[in-house]
Amino acid sequence: MIKNVIFDVGKVLIGWDPALSMQMLGFSESEIKAVMTAIFTDKKIWNEEDRGVKSREEMSDYLVSFAPELEDLIRRFYADATISVTPMDYSRSWITGLKSAGFHVYVLSNFGEYAWKRAVELGAINFMDLVDGAVRSYEIHHVKPEPEIYQTVLERYDLDPAECVFIDDVEANAIAAKACGMEAITFTGYANAVRELRELIDRNQ
Numbered sequence: 001m002i003k004n005v006i007f008d009v010g011k012v013l014i015g016w017d018p019a020l021s022m023q024m025l026g027f028s029e030s031e032i033k034a035v036m037t038a039i040f041t042d043k044k045i046w047n048e049e050d051r052g053v054k055s056r057e058e059m060s061d062y063l064v065s066f067a068p069e070l071e072d073l074i075r076r077f078y079a080d081a082t083i084s085v086t087p088m089d090y091s092r093s094w095i096t097g098l099k100s101a102g103f104h105v106y107v108l109s110n111f112g113e114y115a116w117k118r119a120v121e122l123g124a125i126n127f128m129d130l131v132d133g134a135v136r137s138y139e140i141h142h143v144k145p146e147p148e149i150y151q152t153v154l155e156r157y158d159l160d161p162a163e164c165v166f167i168d169d170v171e172a173n174a175i176a177a178k179a180c181g182m183e184a185i186t187f188t189g190y191a192n193a194v195r196e197l198r199e200l201i202d203r204n205q
Contacts, residue, residue, distance in 0.1 A: 052138025
């Protein structure tokens with residue numbers, strides 16, 4: 001029986017688009033393409049921001065090391081990468097509905113500390129008063145899809161993985177949750193996720 005719903009945050013409960021951030025910062029289309037290629041083609045690069053072991057200066061230097069010729073652009077982007085974060089209009093009502101139906105709701109997110117605080121300040125993360133607990137990657141220095149981050153949320157809140165469903169927009173992260181014994185949904189949009197979650201809950205009654 002599903003008793004716990006565990007949410008990723010970025011691109012599930014809030015919107016964030018690094019290319020849009022660059023556009024808002026005045027980058028040209030060619031500059032956006034170059035920076036996106038340099039630091040987002042390999043997801044492991046940006047994961048180091050979320051891991052929380054480097055200072056902001058160290059992380060800025062790390063990103064520049066992958067494309068020194070783009071140093072000014074990369075540093076400008078990194079200084080205000082969260083400028084494009086937005087709240088999803090369904091997040092609070094989705095969580096509230098699940099809580100009213102008797103489910104516990106948790107957050108399990110890859111997120112850097114500075115970016116998290118900025119997203120809260122900007123009003124994008126506006127649902128933490130509703131959830132039963134949270135594990136953020138910067139706090140424990142592990143990132144999805146590493147198994148340690150999933151084990152942390154299970155152990156911290158004494159959750160049975162067989163009673164949990166995890167929702168994430170990255171398929172590899174959903175697959176890793178399944179490897180830890182949870183059910184998982186790859187988020188492709190709110191309506192699809194609501195339908196898939198309902199079907200999963202019905203199958204696990």
